Amino acid sequence: MAKKRVLSGMQPSGLMHLGNLLGALDNWKKLQDQYECYYFIADWHALTANYADTSNVRHYVREMIIDWLAAGLDPEKAVIFQQSLVPEHAVLHILLSMITPTPWLERVPTYKEKIDQVKDKDLHTYGFLGYPVLQAADILMYQAAFVPVGIDQVPHLELTREIGRRFNAFYGDVFPEPQPLLTEYPKLPGTDGRKMSKSYDNCLYLSESPEQITKKIMQMVTDPARKRRQDPGNPDVCPLFSLDKIFAPKEWQDYINVECRRAGVGCVDDKKELLKHLLAYLAPIQERRKKLSADPKKIENIIRDGSNRAGAVAAKTMEAVKKAMKL
Numbered sequence: 001m002a003k004k005r006v007l008s009g010m011q012p013s014g015l016m017h018l019g020n021l022l023g024a025l026d027n028w029k030k031l032q033d034q035y036e037c038y039y040f041i042a043d044w045h046a047l048t049a050n051y052a053d054t055s056n057v058r059h060y061v062r063e064m065i066i067d068w069l070a071a072g073l074d075p076e077k078a079v080i081f082q083q084s085l086v087p088e089h090a091v092l093h094i095l096l097s098m099i100t101p102t103p104w105l106e107r108v109p110t111y112k113e114k115i116d117q118v119k120d121k122d123l124h125t126y127g128f129l130g131y132p133v134l135q136a137a138d139i140l141m142y143q144a145a146f147v148p149v150g151i152d153q154v155p156h157l158e159l160t161r162e163i164g165r166r167f168n169a170f171y172g173d174v175f176p177e178p179q180p181l182l183t184e185y186p187k188l189p190g191t192d193g194r195k196m197s198k199s200y201d202n203c204l205y206l207s208e209s210p211e212q213i214t215k216k217i218m219q220m221v222t223d224p225a226r227k228r229r230q231d232p233g234n235p236d237v238c239p240l241f242s243l244d245k246i247f248a249p250k251e252w253q254d255y256i257n258v259e260c261r262r263a264g265v266g267c268v269d270d271k272k273e274l275l276k277h278l279l280a281y282l283a284p285i286q287e288r289r290k291k292l293s294a295d296p297k298k299i300e301n302i303i304r305d306g307s308n309r310a311g312a313v314a315a316k317t318m319e320a321v322k323k324a325m326k327l
Contacts, residue, residue: 006031006181007144009040009083012060013050016067017203019196021285022246023185025071027148028078031181037078038142038310041065044083044090048131049114049121065299067206070288075302083138085307088314092137092321093130099166100133108132109155136160139178140167141314146181154180171324186246189239191220207289210279217275222267223260233260233267240270247277 008028010020031037041061047054061082073080083089105111106129115123139147139160147157157180164175189195190202197203204213222240226233235241235257244253252273259265292299321327 003036004145006035006037006146007139007142008148009042011042011046012064013046014198015205017205019188027183029072032078039080041082048128066292070285079306079309081306081310086311086314088318093134097133105129132159136163140164140175141317144178147178148181148183150185174320174324189242191216193221193239229266230263232263235260
């Protein structure tokens, strides 16, 4: 039996960090052994908010591919491609935009949140309002059975399903309805205690050296109420302990959970122990990164070959779309 198809992508809006690795790439790596996976770099999507300065897009595309491969994505198991190298995405986006009601786009939670919260960029553009239509085109193009998402992203996928239903109602059944493949993403704190995010400049990047990561961890905020070594702490509110629970052995977690509360261990000691396990976890990824970075031709070939494979599927879909629409 043919494997069911999975589709997912990321915007190359910056370098990949530890949160991306644990929140998406580790899951993608598992899925490629169970499904027919299509993973794409959404470089057109990156323009919806970063259209004013495109100088780093190519660099981020290349670095993203390197990080994906270093994290274990295999171009022999999954189709890894670049959105802009498959122009059918733009064509389907235009056709779907003709049938998508504007109120559907205006009610998207992310749209309203970013319009309210992002003040340093002008997001009042057609491209930003219409990005869910491009997202729908990305997913429907490959007639994916599943899209891996967190529970908070399900409404976004539902809009894709609604657009697909509307198309099918007008022109006949072309697109299956993609289902969410619910995934639990660990909440990873950044070095300042907030969610790890490029916009907060609090990330541990996969491309950073062990020395750089060590420096960041040693400067990382801990329990804000624990100002001195002799003060008892509370691991429940400590961002460092959140990382312990992911990377440190259970024995160390139990030890910290008791000793921190009675000031029996200091934050510096905890940071040093965490670093041993975190750096060991990252070591093979960073070693693969070095080898891949030294072979740019290999990276170019993987992007080109994957985009050609994706393009062949996209061409068949567009053939069916144009036939249904009598174009």
